[in-house]
Amino acid sequence: MKKLVLIVASLLVVFSACAVALAQGYETMPEDALIIPLGVEATPYDFLEPGVRGGTMYISTITDAKKWNHTTSKETSTSLYTSQMMAGLTDQNPVNGAIEPELAKSWDISDDGLVITFHLRRGIKWSDGTPFTADDVVFTFNDLIYNEDVDTSSRDNIQLPDDTFPVVEKVDDYTVKVTLSMTFRPILTQIGVGIMPKHKLAQYVHKLNPDVPVGTFNEAWGLDTDPAELCGLGPFIVESYEPDQHVVMRRNPYYYRYDANGTQLPYVDKYVILTVASQDVSLLKFRNGELDVFGCRPSDVPILKVEEVAKDFTVMVAKDKPVLGTAWISVNQDVGLADGTRENLRNLFRNRKFRMALSHAMDKQTMINNLVNGLAVPQWSPVSLMSPFYAGRDYYGGPITETNAVIFEYDLDKAASLLDEIGIIDRNGDGWRDFEDGTTVEMEFNTNVGNTVREGAILIIADDLKKIGLKAVANPIDFNTLVTKLLSADYDFVYLGLTGGTEPNSGGNVYRPCGTLHAWHYSACEEPYEVEKRIDELLDAGVATLDNDEAFEAYKEYQITLAREDLGLLYTFNNAYTYVYYNHVGNAQVAGPLGSPSSYYGLTWDLVFKKG
């Protein structure tokens, strides 16, 4: 009898151990687990540290999700959650922006650059334990993204410049072949869409299951779906949802990323995402200790600094990783072209030396100090400093040298000399510079009313222009009116900004002569300057190679040409990235503006951890 009890007890222990193992996913590290070398020297992650498992992170958002379906999500309030549930073949490194293998462990590219063969990680499972295979990849592209019945913005994102789509084919369970009609380097970024589980979702796709009506997939995985039905490959899965209250996400027990110590990621067991009324409420909740991290704004910094030490948190103001995007002055080189008026001004604006003079008259540091309390960096290139293709950094091909620097320093004397040189001088002694015919050079300077930073910027610039005898009348106007003026080339100077990414080619609609936002010189589409033709060629060269070093060389010349020769847009400054986190959050310093499927306002969910 005693023996029997012992056997039963032993079996119970074994069953318990198995249950624990199952609950935690893989019993051993999968064959092709992705190792994130946290704290390992000479890697992008050397400034981070391996963490410890456990705990709950609290963050906030101001809008509820609309669904749990990543493919059909169109708003960040939804993708905040769905991007945590899914993963793609490739992903962007959150530290340096490089495109790296994710679900694909590697890829081969044919000599002509038209065929990319992705080798998938073996041994990886969906969060419900189902094996991940090439069938899921083919399903995602061929049955969802390319399926006209599916309402997804991913289709536009993956379309090639010649309007074709990459052909995705299964070679075997762990190999996928992607065939392109043209060489297009950004494909490695764009192919990184979230892969969806065929075993869960094929039933909702009409072409695979004619029993369901067309469009059924668009309603799949709505907010009323039982969370137990959801599954993914990403670090977290939705566990529960209370409208206007919170979403709880639990760790994926089969997540395929591990740290260098062999600890499975994510470190944190759960995320609780509170839905709050506003960013200001989030700030107060952070100060109360109800949130662990917060994507603060520059205006929040003074308030947070008061409590930073006493409450043991860190206010991150990272000038070395400014936010993506551009802020610029557009000088309308087609002013008056439509009705044949203002020829003097048009010729002046088309004179490169005039635009050089303007560049020397822009006191970027004063703008930064006075308008954003010093929390910004001067900008000279349209490519974000965080992009691996930014000409001033050394990720691909090495940095530009000091002698290659293309920044026009603030120097009103140089600006005045350039104006003198082109014959724009004060001819009647009234203090204002005149054209050769004696009329005063005068231009209107618009930005959108209500944006206090932009309003302040145009006042500072107009004031400096006044010092060198140029009359620029600052006039903030309604945003929609401003955009209409910009797009119809009906303006003199406009101060505005554009959002941006890390791929320079995404600015093609702005910088190509026929780009829809080439708003400073629309006539370039018919009569491009030589320099504009060169910019067009360089943008082509940047995507026509799959070699990142070659692409860097093309983009480096592109940036320098734009800034030194073209001077189409005159850049001002980029805001510094600001973030705040309690010091009990390990690896929170990884936060940065490189938004990617693995980040929340720059916070990389699977790498942070709760310190003991």
Added chain:
Amino acid sequence: MKLTGLRALVVVITVMALFSLVGMGYTVAELEDIAANELIPEISAAAGIALADSYADTMTEAELEALAVNGRTIGLRTASADALAIQYRAKTEDEIMAILKGTADPMIRAAAIEPALIYLISTTSDAEDFSLTDYLKDIAINGETHEMRLAAAKAYYFMMRASLKAADLEAQAVISDSAELAYAAGEVLAGFYLSFNPKTQAELEDLALSGESEGMRVAGGIALATLLVNSDLKAGDIEVSIVSITGTKSAEYRGAYITALAVRYGS
């Protein structure tokens, strides 16, 4: 008495343990002892601040309210009031506003100030001409109690922070429409002195001691506290400093040292 080898070892271990304890910070019992028995009020108050989290976790609202009003020392009253502020975060807007506007003891009303901020900045209205900042400013001037006015003043400057520069705040910390507005301007100004418009410790000491208004002294005192916390000063050093300034007229100056000591105590 001669120590045997075993007894000597026990003594050594005990001494080491005591040093370890000091190195690890203060226990709740030690903090309670300081808060309840320390004769110097600033030190007692610092211990009270450090105790708040523990009290919030272990005492009921009724117990805390009683202790906040009738606590024997400033330390016990501070611990209870700060703990109440934590517990009050769970109260509804109506409950919080009732406390702020009511006739409860000022210590209890003060505990409702920080929890009220979320409600005050979230206030909405159907009125076309409704301006939240005007509304908050009006309460900051005409609110029923000092605590109501102070909560509204804090909310007002919270909402205005993006459009104000240090020079604006310096002016408003001196001359304002109510004492509470000037006080709240000083609080935000302290943040500027710690970030965009940094001042030296000597300048902040001077400001906290003899700034020309309460608002300016608040700015100096709050910013000074951060520098003290960031310094190499140990708890004992700060206690010594407090002994020497305990009779100092400026509450804001003393407040800086109280805050710094509270952090050293483990708040």
